[in-house]
Amino acid sequence: MTDPMSWRVPVWLPVVKLAGGVALLLLALALADGDRAQLGVGAAVCACLALWAARDLLAPVRLAADEDGLTVVTGFARRSRLTWDRIEAVRLDTRPRLGVRTETLEVDTGDTLHVFTKADLGVPPEDVLPLLNEVRAPR
Known part of the structure; x- marks a missing residue:
């Protein structure tokens, strides 16, 4: 049995957005x-950055994994549970x-594609993929 794992937005990121x-x-x-x-444009940009930071504060854990499946953040801050049998592929996409x-x-x-960056996970995506494959591996 593998311990649950999770990946989150770095703590400093919403602070930078708000600042x-x-x-x-x-x-x-x-x-x-x-x-x-x-002034209106400045206020609008400030409000957008504040909302973006609020998402990081409301749903800091973007991806969690255990032997039953994954929990992912969808929309603004809603969490969805995906069992391993619903997941067709977990892969790394690298593009210049x-x-x-x-x-x-x-x-x-x-039906859906959930995409995570280093800013979402707090670590490079290439570091997360082998851990997910290990958790997903049939017992």
Whole structure:
């Protein structure tokens, strides 16, 4: 029997998102010079970053695994349980983008595709795949 495992958003990530939103709002306030449109854009960007950070705080654990299956975050912060028999494939997708190699962990159920990045997992996806395969292996 394998112990349950989970992967989460790094703690520093929502802090950076919130700080970035506040910094952009302060910048808009400093540069707006009474321009309501500029203030509105700054406030909208701040609100979007705050919502993005809120998701990280409400659902920090994006992927959890045990011998029965996976729990994944779907939508904004809802959790879905996927039993191993529903999962068709768990794979690593590596693509070059703008001169940088990006990796994602994909959980394919046939009907849905759940994609996780290093920012979602807190570790590189290539480190998670062998652990999931070990948990999934038939006993």
